[in-house]
Amino acid sequence: MVRVNANWRARRWNQETPTPDADLHHQRHHTPDENDPARLDDRLIVLKALMTLPVRQRQVVVLRFFDDLSVDAVADVMGCSTGTVKSQSAKGLTKLRQALEATEPDRTSTR
Helix, strand or coil: CHHHHHHHHHHHHCCCCCCCCHHHHHHHHCCCCCCCHHHHHHHHHHHHHHCCCCHHHHHHHHHHHHCCCCHHHHHHHHCCCHHHHHHHHHHHHHHHHHHHHHHCCCCCCCC
16 A cells, blocks of 8 residues: 555656556447347357367366356366366367367467
């Protein structure tokens, strides 16, 4: 708390004024349209890529990243260890990335 107060006083002394962040403002006040055709196309592409995964990897990816469950929660739901969830997640994401790159190589970025 002391540092926050000291930083605030130093900024005031140097006459700094905060500026609004345009991206943050846009994210807060812009609600994406669920019926946007581009968004629908992206969902269909991801769904099609998900269907290429083996069942167990698909379950882990959906539970972890679409349902936002923790590794422990996914392990409890699937009845396996956390290590299995982590390995299946890594393998599933790699295969999903490859499937998405195969469908649209111009829209995906390489690492």
